[in-house]
Amino acid sequence: MTKRGEKMQADVLGVLRRHPHPLSAYDVLRELRAAHPKIAPPTIYNALEALTKRGHVHRIESLKAYIACQCDSHEHASILSICDDCGKVEERVAPDLLDRLSGILGETGFAPQRHVIEVRGVCAACGPG
């Protein structure tokens, strides 16, 4: 049943992979309209949702934008650093940090399901020499 959507998901992922920087859903839409003039926002959001759920795409909440996962495995929660100067986003993994986070929240019985960890700042290239 899940065959029709796969083509669209592949197209959306392709667009995201071709860009080093985050794209909004409407950026992706505009790009795909070149090939498929008739597609509409929900088609993009639908594909983005499926890709996000599978870990192939990350939504950057603080930018309202999306980026292809840069890792080989897509199972882990990730830490995103975002340069407010050049827009570069880097992805990192730190299981011990997530454990610590779960530990802190677990004290009150909170059961984590999804982590949003985004750090805005200035990357090495843009920072003071």
Next chain:
Amino acid sequence: MTKRGEKMQADVLGVLRRHPHPLSAYDVLRELRAAHPKIAPPTIYNALEALTKRGHVHRIESLKAYIACQCDSHEHASILSICDDCGKVEERVAPDLLDRLSGILGETGFAPQRHVIEVRGVCAACGPG
């Protein structure tokens, strides 16, 4: 100079403080229109921005919503746990975790300026008994 806005900021903060759960900017707007029928979105966003900058209000990126700071001091970056069942948000502080985060990102020369740490999940009250 900065006297006119203070009234509006106090009103906005008052609304947020009266509610235990996150409110969207438009939720706040609707509530304040009862008293001031003429106010418009930018007035709210303007007040929210000032309050956020001073740490009295936090924007929850993953909910596109705002909540009054629950702490006494407003200087620290905070960790927000969000129950997807009842909507309850709790705020926590963990300097060691932030240090670890800065350490990880500092390895590549990234200089953090603002942290977004939100954990979605299920709180103790809503979780499996």
Next chain:
DNA sequence: CCACTTACTTTATAACATAAAGCTTATTTG
């Protein structure tokens, strides 16, 4: 091959956010 189920797409609209211009209040200057 036809009826049924599933889920993707389309249409339409809702929710969130901000640019630019205008106005009001505070401050500076003569």
Next chain:
DNA sequence: CAAATAAGCTTTATGTTATAAAGTAAGTGG
């Protein structure tokens, strides 16, 4: 103290992001 100037809040208008609901086509079982 009055007029000029500066600062920033508010209004108007619009742009961007996201989704509800209905429609349609693809896959599935009889």
